Amino acid sequence: MEQVVAIAGEEHHRGHPALAHHFHDMEQQHESIKLGVWLFLVTEVLLFGGLFCFYAIYRAWNPEMFTQAHQLLDVKLGAINTLVLIFSSVTAALAIRSIQLDRPKQTAMFLVVTLLCAATFLVIKYFEYSHKIHAHILPGELFAYTHLEGVANPHIFFSIYFAMTGLHGLHVVGGMVFLGFVLIRTLQGTYSSEYYIPVEMGGLYWHLVDLIWIYLFPLLYLVG
Amino acid sequence: MHSSPPDQNFLSHPKGLASWLFTLDHKRIGIMYLILICLAFGLGGFFALSIRLELMRSGEQFMDQDTYNKFFTLHGAVMVFLFIIPSIPATLGNFCLPLMLGAKDVAFPRLNLASWYVYVIGAAFTLFSVVTGAVDTGWTFYSPYSTQSSTSVISMTFGVFILGFSSIFTGLNFVVTIHKMRAPGMTWYQMPLFVWGTYATSVIQVLATPVLGITLLLLILEKTLGIGIFNPEMGGDPVLFQHFFWFYSHPAVYIMILPGMAIISELIAVHSHKKIFGYKLIAYSSVAIALLGFLVWGHHMFVSGQSEFSSMVFSFITFFIGIPTGIKIFNWMTTLYKGQICLTTPMLYALAFLILFTIGGLTGIFLGALGLDIHLHDTYFVVAHFHYVMMGGTVIAFLGGIHHWWPKIFGKMYSEFWGRIAFVFIFLGFNMTFFNQFMLGSQGMPRRYHDYSGLYKTDLFERYHGFSSYGAMVLGVGFLIIATYLIASLFNGKAASNNPWGGLTFEWATSSPPPTENFREEPIFKHGPYDYDKVLPENI
Amino acid sequence: MDTHDHHHHALPLSMYIGVGATLFILTGVTVVSAQIDLGSTANLILAMSIATLKASLVALFFMHLLYDSKLYAFIFSVGLFMLTAFIVITMFDTMRRDGIYDHRAVKIQQEAGFYKDIHEAAAAEAAAVEAAGDGEHDAPAPAAH
Numbered sequence: 001m002e003q004v005v006a007i008a009g010e011e012h013h014r015g016h017p018a019l020a021h022h023f024h025d026m027e028q029q030h031e032s033i034k035l036g037v038w039l040f041l042v043t044e045v046l047l048f049g050g051l052f053c054f055y056a057i058y059r060a061w062n063p064e065m066f067t068q069a070h071q072l073l074d075v076k077l078g079a080i081n082t083l084v085l086i087f088s089s090v091t092a093a094l095a096i097r098s099i100q101l102d103r104p105k106q107t108a109m110f111l112v113v114t115l116l117c118a119a120t121f122l123v124i125k126y127f128e129y130s131h132k133i134h135a136h137i138l139p140g141e142l143f144a145y146t147h148l149e150g151v152a153n154p155h156i157f158f159s160i161y162f163a164m165t166g167l168h169g170l171h172v173v174g175g176m177v178f179l180g181f182v183l184i185r186t187l188q189g190t191y192s193s194e195y196y197i198p199v200e201m202g203g204l205y206w207h208l209v210d211l212i213w214i215y216l217f218p219l220l221y222l223v224g
Numbered sequence: 225m226h227s228s229p230p231d232q233n234f235l236s237h238p239k240g241l242a243s244w245l246f247t248l249d250h251k252r253i254g255i256m257y258l259i260l261i262c263l264a265f266g267l268g269g270f271f272a273l274s275i276r277l278e279l280m281r282s283g284e285q286f287m288d289q290d291t292y293n294k295f296f297t298l299h300g301a302v303m304v305f306l307f308i309i310p311s312i313p314a315t316l317g318n319f320c321l322p323l324m325l326g327a328k329d330v331a332f333p334r335l336n337l338a339s340w341y342v343y344v345i346g347a348a349f350t351l352f353s354v355v356t357g358a359v360d361t362g363w364t365f366y367s368p369y370s371t372q373s374s375t376s377v378i379s380m381t382f383g384v385f386i387l388g389f390s391s392i393f394t395g396l397n398f399v400v401t402i403h404k405m406r407a408p409g410m411t412w413y414q415m416p417l418f419v420w421g422t423y424a425t426s427v428i429q430v431l432a433t434p435v436l437g438i439t440l441l442l443l444i445l446e447k448t449l450g451i452g453i454f455n456p457e458m459g460g461d462p463v464l465f466q467h468f469f470w471f472y473s474h475p476a477v478y479i480m481i482l483p484g485m486a487i488i489s490e491l492i493a494v495h496s497h498k499k500i501f502g503y504k505l506i507a508y509s510s511v512a513i514a515l516l517g518f519l520v521w522g523h524h525m526f527v528s529g530q531s532e533f534s535s536m537v538f539s540f541i542t543f544f545i546g547i548p549t550g551i552k553i554f555n556w557m558t559t560l561y562k563g564q565i566c567l568t569t570p571m572l573y574a575l576a577f578l579i580l581f582t583i584g585g586l587t588g589i590f591l592g593a594l595g596l597d598i599h600l601h602d603t604y605f606v607v608a609h610f611h612y613v614m615m616g617g618t619v620i621a622f623l624g625g626i627h628h629w630w631p632k633i634f635g636k637m638y639s640e641f642w643g644r645i646a647f648v649f650i651f652l653g654f655n656m657t658f659f660n661q662f663m664l665g666s667q668g669m670p671r672r673y674h675d676y677s678g679l680y681k682t683d684l685f686e687r688y689h690g691f692s693s694y695g696a697m698v699l700g701v702g703f704l705i706i707a708t709y710l711i712a713s714l715f716n717g718k719a720a721s722n723n724p725w726g727g728l729t730f731e732w733a734t735s736s737p738p739p740t741e742n743f744r745e746e747p748i749f750k751h752g753p754y755d756y757d758k759v760l761p762e763n764i
Numbered sequence: 765m766d767t768h769d770h771h772h773h774a775l776p777l778s779m780y781i782g783v784g785a786t787l788f789i790l791t792g793v794t795v796v797s798a799q800i801d802l803g804s805t806a807n808l809i810l811a812m813s814i815a816t817l818k819a820s821l822v823a824l825f826f827m828h829l830l831y832d833s834k835l836y837a838f839i840f841s842v843g844l845f846m847l848t849a850f851i852v853i854t855m856f857d858t859m860r861r862d863g864i865y866d867h868r869a870v871k872i873q874q875e876a877g878f879y880k881d882i883h884e885a886a887a888a889e890a891a892a893v894e895a896a897g898d899g900e901h902d903a904p905a906p907a908a909h
Binding site: 020021022028031032033035036039040042043044046047048049050051053054057058062139140141142152153155156159160162163167 | 327328329331332333335392396397399400403404405430431432433434435437438439442445446449450451452453458459460461464468
């Protein structure tokens with residue numbers, strides 16, 4: 001089959017140590033990984049989407065119950081957490097910008113701030129959860145809060161609340177692990193404007209976590 | 225690019241078990257998948273034969289009803305989640321896709337290996353449930369029964385949840401590979417149709433599987449914490465489970481059949497040595513099936529108590545699936561017209577696919593009709609329909625694909641004589657097993673029944689069931705013959721040439737079996753995948 | 765192969781700070797607007813509109829969808845489209861489950877004793893509940909629809 005196969009010319013110059021053997025150049029590798037990350041983000045959207053669908057259906061069935069039940073959530077803490085996450089999103093975006101400008105120290109600094117914000121978010125979430133647990137405001141059969149007289153099935157709201165925020169919290173933890181790994185590699189000097197796709201992966205993922213919270217906050221805390 | 229010596233190929237070098245278990249080579253991962261998937265098929269087939277033996281006569285034969293429930297659940301779960309969903313993409317897809325694109329590997333080789341290990345873990349959880357008392361819910365895990373059943377539903381659903389990751393990894397990997405790793409000069413419309421079919425499949429895997437993930441997680445939470453969202457006593461709704469389940473599992477039907485169609489496009493063009501008719505329409509119809517497939521899940525729920533309005537909408541959209549499917553069938557038949565057809569074993573399977581899949585597809589139209597479905601729902605008519613699609617479609621295409629690419633994968637020719645004998649067993653056995661189940665179902669025999677001795681028409685049912693059971697044995701013999709001569713070919717088969725069938729796609733341009741780096745010289749795209757009218761036969 | 769545009773140019777710092785500040789302000793707006801009672805549905809629509817505006821800002825600017833290859837935006841949109849289709853089509857069912865069409869429902873209910881029994885039982889139950897003086901809402905269980 002000499003017709004199909006022709007000699008492609010000279011060997012490619014093996015540019016960067018981070019270039020995997022099966023890619024032609026850094027550009028192809030960068031674009032491939034980024035495409036993979038976006039596909040991954042789509043799977044995340046649909047994973048959470050199932051819960052959003054539950055929310056929509058049960059809210060449409062029980063508007064009264066949702067209005068009553070959501071008042072047990074602390075708007076102030078939710079709003080602070082929203083601001084914390086948005087701030088961390090800004091710093092995550094700036095971390096990518098810094099590495100594009102070949103400033104790894106700045107990148108490390110922004111990553112540290114992002115991680116601190118993530119930790120703050122989880123601490124606030126911990127206080128919210130522990131308050132709910134003490135008051136027996138729990139999902140499903142475990143729900144034993146007595147001061148919601150005359151509201152049918154309020155536990156459904158809290159099943160959805162805990163499922164949504166719990167899954168989101170797990171994603172925050174996952175994001176912290178990945179960003180922590182990126183931080184270590186940044187400090188080791190692995191990344192430069194030539195090769196920074198892991199920083200960008202972490203950033204994109206973190207923005208998605210933020211993006212989901214942007215919807216969770218009003219749905220759960222504000223309009224119930 | 226460093227080339228390996230001419231006598232070395234990906235099978236022979238490097239050696240040792242560790243070199244296989246830690247390989248990043250898509251070809252080796254494909255073979256590792258092939259081994260596990262064949263084992264899963266054997267296990268699922270064992271359960272199938274046990275079910276058929278139990279149903280051979282009316283009255284209880286050798287297993288009680290609880291065992292029977294567990295057996296058909298295991299048959300369904302193993303065949304669907306462990307065999308048919310990963311079958312073609314993870315084995316032939318893994319092996320052929322980068323070769324067909326002229327790439328050195330898939331875009332993410334580590335993710336590819338990870339998907340194999342995730343599959344192993346998921347399979348372990350799924351099968352662990354067998355040890356701890358098995359599951360009797362059916363493979364669909366419908367609530368409220370699944371939330372109440374005391375069998376080990378959690379282990380199996382968690383296993384299926386993990387298997388979902390394996391499926392997503394494969395799909396994501398393929399989408400990126402197809403977008404970014406094509407050989408220089410190859411445009412979208414110059415890709416082999418196998419690649420288009422795999423692309424459509426991968427898109428579904430990426431879009432649908434996460435919803436199954438969240439559904440199964442919620443089912444597990446419902447069973448452990450009692451969160452109540454599927455429990456009507458607590459204000460929940462069990463029918464929602466069906467919506468969520470079928471939002472994945474209906475597109476999953478297309479995860480199963482689209483790769484089968486993808487293989488058939490290759491087999492028909494190559495073995496009739498003719499340019500495929502309607503290339504673009506076949507390519508587009510794969511994508512159309514993938515997208516339309518997301519909008520029809522409710523046709524599984526016509527009798528579930530969902531609103532009449534949605535039943536109407538779902539029934540209406542369901543008919544549209546027939547259009548792209550019909551386009552494919554007609555294009556394949558037109559390709560055959562005046563082609564130089566060689567009745568090789570792969571081609572026999574391709575022709576069988578055209579017959580069996582058409583029967584399966586058309587009976588699907590019956591079932592999509594709102595009124596008729598009320599009568600046929602949960603009868604053997606449904607069983608026959610989806611076996612004609614899944615087995616007559618996907619498994620037949622898989623067998624055709626295995627025979628087509630076997631010389632490329634292992635560098636050995638199998639016995640053509642025994643291949644044709646086995647084909648006769650498979651084709652006859654399959655129709656003996658399932659065709660009469662259409663009659664059985666339309667006469668009112670419900671599916672999933674352990675014993676039909678109490679039903680009126682028991683005598684009629686016994687005749688059909690008995691015949692079906694004999695057919696299953698013929699089918700089983702067919703599979704044993706295939707396993708025997710394929711394995712034997714590895715030891716004493718003739719060495720295969722690089723291009724035994726005269727294919728024009730890239731994988732036939734490299735040696736059989738290919739070297740580790742796929743191509744000794746980087747391939748350049750010179751002619752289309754089916755340009756039999758332009759490329760002279762002596763150059764193939 | 766796809767065209768290679770050089771993608772290593774960084775965007776100006778002012779853009780990040782500006783978008784961040786807008787997101788902060790919009791968070792304030794959504795919290796305040798939720799305190800004003802416009803009716804349950806209007807509040808929901810307002811809050812979701814603001815959230816969508818915020819999410820778009822994050823996706824377009826922080827996630828660079830505005831500047832990157834349109835392929836990423838397309839893929840993300842397909843995901844969102846599938847999610848929307850899922851929610852909307854599922855709600856075709858859940859919102860209309862008792863919507864047997866009237867002209868048929870009357871006929872069915874006259875002819876089928878099954879429905880008669882159900883209606884009588886429901887009426888008896890409602891009477892019993894009324895008698896007990898309990899102002900409980902309809903059980904939201906769809907089984908009751």
